[in-house]
Amino acid sequence: MFSNDSIASFNELETSLYNYISQNMDKVAYMRIRELADETHVSTATILRFCRKLNCDGFSEFKVKLKMYLEEDKRTYIKSAHHSIVEFFERTIKGDLDEKINEAAIQIQNAENVIFIGIGSSGILAEYGARYFSSLGKFSLYIKDPHFPIHSKFRNNSVTIALSVSGENPFTVNHLNLLKQEGSNIISITNNKLSTIAKISNINIPYYVTEEYFEEANITTQVPVVYIIESIARQIYRLNH
Known part of the structure; x- marks a missing residue:
């Protein structure tokens, strides 16, 4: 209003x-x-x-x-967590989620450096993703400052993993453009495969759940993002062993 x-x-x-x-x-x-x-x-x-x-x-x-x-x-109606998860699996089980996860895992496995980026709740999950990857043996960084100095040796053969529900966040889009210009390959996890972030990515993994808002806050479930992050990390581990 x-x-x-x-x-x-x-x-x-x-x-x-x-x-x-x-x-x-x-x-x-x-x-x-x-x-x-x-x-x-x-x-x-x-x-x-x-x-x-x-x-x-x-x-x-x-x-x-x-x-x-x-x-x-x-008229604001908040769905149950169970409904959101069922919606995610019903929509993705018929798609190519496993293939996308495997494709991303292979690209990340071959990269020397992995960078996670995101803002808001996506930023919190990006930080979690960097920690989870590192815990399973693939050292990763979470960077929230688009002007954070990145040494050239970290930009070479690097993969940037971008998280965004809408795929349109200006902060993340600008950050990605800078990293892409530096030669980093882009993997994005978004709710919309037609979004700006998805289009500028080398690999996009969409998760298709209905976006929900309460007042001004985006309360779309982030469980699918956690599932995808952990699945990629575990697949990288399997590929390495």
Whole structure:
């Protein structure tokens, strides 16, 4: 409902108006503009200017969008963990997941250096992946800073493993572009095989689960990512032994 850019554009009066609305959305959705002005001690002109900054022609359009937002929020349904896992295996068992995992394992086995990257929850799993690979004998690094200095000997014959649910995170895309320009082969694990990250990868392993959001947070299950990471690591171990 309120983007970071729009909030940043609010002046002091508009910020106080935003604070009131965000805490009283159900009430504001049915108020008249004069009632809101009296409650927040601002002028109707301030309210109309506030609405225009949210791309609304007036207060009536703002209330329509607010009601739609509230209805959408009420329909939020969080699936059970069991449902998400069953969905993953039902969709991937018919595909080429095992072949993709084996292909990735062979490429990683032959690489001298392995780098994991990701941001947010994907970054947490990237760090876990680097540790899990290292535990099974394939030393790996997790790098979250795109400007982290990487010596040329680590870039030679290297594989970068990128994790991203959407496959569109600008931070990860930019990071991958830098590493690809340095000659690193890219393996990505994403939820969408048509995403930007998937397209710039040498190998993409999609896991096909329905993305879920709660308010502004992406709560899509990450269990498939853990399964894929561990499967690749174990396959590398088998190839080495």
